[in-house]
Amino acid sequence: MLLGLCPLGLMADVPFKPATPYTLTCRYGGEGSVTLGELHGSGVLLLYQQTSQIPEDGYWVFESTGAENTWRIKNAVTGQYLQYSPQRVEGSVKGLVLSSEVVADSTSWQLQGSENRYNIVNVADPQQWLNLRTDGTWLLGTYAHQGMADNELFSFYDQAGAPVEAEGTSLPDDPSAGTMPSLLDSLYVNGKPAVYDQAGNRYLCSLPETSRGRSSLNVSLTYAFSEAASGAHLELAGQAVSGTDSVGLADFDCTQPYALKLLDAEGQLLAQTNLEFTFLPIVVLHTSPDCNGTDYTPGDFRVIDPSTTEYDPVLSTTFRYRGASAQNYQKKAFAVKLKDAEGESLDHSYFGLREDNNWILDAMAVDKVRMRNRVSTDLWNAFSTRPYYAGEEPEMNPGTRGRFVEMILNGNYHGLYCMTEKLDRKQLKLKKIKQEDGEADVIRGVLYKSDQWSYEVLMGHELDSRVFPQYAPMSYDNNSMTWSTYEMDYPDLEDGESIDWGPLYNAVNFVATSSDSEFASQYQSWFDMPVWTDYYLFLDVILATDNHGKNMFLLNYNITDEDHSRLISMAxxxxxxxxxxxxxxxxxxxxxxxxxxxxxWQNEHGELTLYYRLRNNPSTSQQWAKALADRYAALRSGPFHPDSLKARFTSYANLMTESGAVSRETARWSNSDSRSDITNDVNYITGWIDQRMAALDAKYGYNPSLPEGITSAPATEELTATGGEGVIYLNATRPVSVSIYNVSGQQVRRLQVKAGTTEVGSLTPGLYLVGGQKVSVR
Structure with a gap:
């Protein structure tokens, strides 16, 4: 067990005594309380005073609303309630007013936390948390929360200085006497540990996906009783459990709870709970009450994977909340770092994915269907052209991989998550930096992440402006991990590695400042166009609203490679x-x-200038339109077929539903800002896909009734092709993107060729189509 572990979500009501005044003490402000500014000659409505001598108006009475851990907060002197209001006056009022009357949900506040450390969340707008300003005004207001920063954590003390409840770190409470966990020291089902969910009074057990579709299930239970249950025996679904025999569950269904009873020697009931099953792995987390969105805090981590018979280790970890806007939701995402006994990084593989010490637990709180990110990345991984260096790094992955899991957090069910790899140098297999004593660093692979919108991220226009001023990007500093709104992901300056913003700056500067003729003649030497072409179609198919500049990784495999030193690819x-x-x-x-x-242009911040120039430059527009149409046609009968796209959603939804995860997720987050609606949103998406692909068929001139790939590859004067023995010779008058199809319309090669002759080898004898031309390979 870890010290100081407790649930971060809702717990039992804080034990406020009726009509008893308490301070409203912020952990950032230290000893003191929130007071009424006007009573102290201040223009600040709610003023925090740092003092051990709390004035009378620094005390507040907490009136229960009757809802779980939800209160009205009334000043002990004036009787006025704290009320959320969008009113904001600089230096005076920030999202709070004082009301003499109860005003529906805006005067109701939900407390989240434990051990006298609480976030105070408005019920009318759960995005708004009480927040003490850190700008020196000592003003209390509300703000879109950042996740347990000290200026959002509050404690409560009575007039004698006693805390409302025990504080500090302590061992988790022992299981309550008479409950199943107090009598059952351990429980394994088919060799895998069953995990107790205290809030739901149930055990959750993970089964392999191969168990799906079975009408009945045989399970074997291995268990150990505590001393208090000596001589007792178990019953599962009305059947006695012996040490060797399995229990048969007829009409098996993961959405059905199975009664688990503990009976004494006389058959009297000692304890009862339920056993529930899932086809998803279970992640068990214990985190510190100080877990936040900035610093890593200690905990432990276990993944119960039913697909393997191996022991599932409990590993020491550090955690923090992750994401930017994602931290504004009650259901938090986690960044996980695995540690060994000495506190050093520990690599571990899960689900056959990469072996690493960094993992992500994506909460998907904004997404009602809980799978858009996973499905989209799966699609990209499946169809996208690999970057230019993939021949040297065949094990590179163009995106993350992950598995859906169910989480138990600090002893309580916490919902459906996606456990994924990180997108980083290791995933993309970029060349490592060379560092030798006494020698200057040799930077090779570089990886940049676009974090927010800016002129530089949009590569040549300001936000919401369709004016392209063609001025150079802002200057950069190779002693800073940021440039404009990009972050340096690799190399890592904080690890003592040299960094170089030059490759990214130069590419952005080219797009932003080059003339039309320069752009048309050089863009293919600056950008890995097969990947960028696929990305454009990808964004169009999924109608991405936040990824046309922001939320991209830009990369170069090895900037010391003279042939590709300035070529920028992306993920x-x-x-x-x-x-x-x-x-x-x-x-x-x-x-x-x-x-x-x-x-x-109408609803977001405008196009990425690279794509805008390709589409509007007279010297590139026709070639760009043709490249998109050709590639769309090549993908339309496979990964872009509506049935294929819909199946990605329905297959995950079926797994979640059959696992019981949909009902558990819905129940856990139904009364929060992280509500899910998986079944209805899948229905919405599948209908949307049919309409979307019909619209794109018209946009890209695709006719589903014709053989895919053949009619979409019209002849061009820029390219001629001739066949040989196992080869095709391509003769191009200028750099051009080439797709080679077999007679069935399947794309077999796609490549960028330079002006001159290019040999494409290792082809099976037969007929091929290249640029509308039939080519025979012997």
């Missing part, structure tokens, strides 16, 4: 705002027939 990230919903979960301008480019 996508954070794809929640897709498939008919925006990044905030709304869908008011994301209909299936929405024109992607129009949406970006």
């Amino acid at each position: 996508p990230w954070d794809l929640d705002g897709t498939w008919g919903r925006r990044w905030d979960g709304s869908n008011y301008y994301t209909s299936a027939t929405t024109v992607f480019e129009d949406m970006l």
Whole structure:
């Protein structure tokens, strides 16, 4: 067990005594309380005073609303209630007013935390938390919360200085006497540990996916009783459990709870709970009450994987909340770092994915269907052209991989998560930096992440402006981990490695400042166009609202490679705002027939200038349109087929539903800002996909009734092709993107060729189509 572990979500009501005044003490402000500014000659409505001599108006009475851990907070002197209001006056009022009357949910506040450390969340707008300003005004207001920062953590003390409840770190409470965990020291089902959910009074057990579809299930239970249950025996679903025999569960269904009873020697009931099953792995987390969005805090971590018979180790870890806007939701995402006994990084593989010490637990709180990011990344991994260096790094992955899991957090069920790899140098297999004593660092692979919108991220126009001023990007500093709104992901300056913003700066500067002729003649030497072409179609298919500049990783495999020293490739990230919903979960301008480019200018911040110039430059527009149409046609009968796209959602939804995860997730988050609606949103998405692909068929001139790939590869004067023995010779008058199809319309090769002759080898004898030309290979 770890010290100081407790649930971060809702717990039992804070034990306020009726009509008893308590301080409203902020952990950032230290000893003191929130007072009424006007009673102290201040223009600040609610003023924090740092003092051990708390004035009378620094005490507040907490009146229960009757809802779980939800209170009205009334000043002990004036009887006025704290009320959320959007009113904000600089230096005076920030989202709070004082009301002499109860005003529905805006005067109700929910407390989240434990051990006298609480976030105070408004019920009318759960995005708004009490927040003490750190700018020196000592003003109390509300703000879109950042996740347990000290200026959002509050404690309560009575007039004698006693805390409302025990504080500090302590061992978790022992199981209550007479409950199943107090009598059953351990429980394994088919060799895997069953995990107790205290809030639901149930055990959750993970089964392999191979168990899906069975009408009955045989399970064997291994267990150990505590001394208090000596001589007792178990019953599961009305059947006695012996040490060797399995128990048969007829009409097996993961959505059905199975009664688990503990009986004494006379058959009297000692304890009862339920055993529930899932086809998803179970992640068990214990985190510190100080877990926050900035610093890593200690805990432990276990993944129960039913697909393996191996022992599932409990590993020491550090955690923090992750994401930017994701931290504004009650259901938090976690960044996980595995540690060994000495506190050093520990690599471990899960689900056959990469072996690493860094893992992500994605809460998917904004996404009602809980899978948009995973499905989108799966699609990208499946169809996208690998970056230019993939021949040297065949094990590189163009995106993350992950598995859906169910989480038990600090002893309580916490919902459906996606456990994923990180997108980093290791995933993309970029060349490592060379560091030798006494020698200057040799930077090779570079990886940049676009974090927010800016002129530099949009590569040549300001936010919401369709003016392209062609001025150079802002200067950069190779002693800083940020440039404009990009972050340096690799190398890592904080690890003592040298960094170089130059490759990214130069590429952005080229897009922003080059003339039309320079752009047309050079863009393919600056950008890995097969990947960038795929990315454009990808954004268009999924109607991505937050990924046309921001939420991208830009990269170069090895900047010391003279042939590719300035070539920039990319990888996508954070794809929640897709498939008919925006990044905030709304869908008011994301209909299936929405024109992607129009949406970006009318509702977002405008197009990425690279794509805008390709589309509008007279010297590139025709070639760009043809490249998109060719590639769309090649993908349309496979990964872009509506049935294929819909199946990605329905297969995950079926797994979640059959596992019982949909009902558990719905129950856990139904009364929060992290509500899910998996079944209805899947229905919405599948209908949306049919309409979307019909709209894109028209946009890209695709006719589903014709053989895919053949009619979409018209002849061009830029390219001729001749066949040989196992080869095709391509003769191009200028750099061009080439797709080679077999007679069935399947794309077998796609490549960028330079002016001159290019030999494409290792082809099976037969007929091929290249640029509309039939080519025979012997």
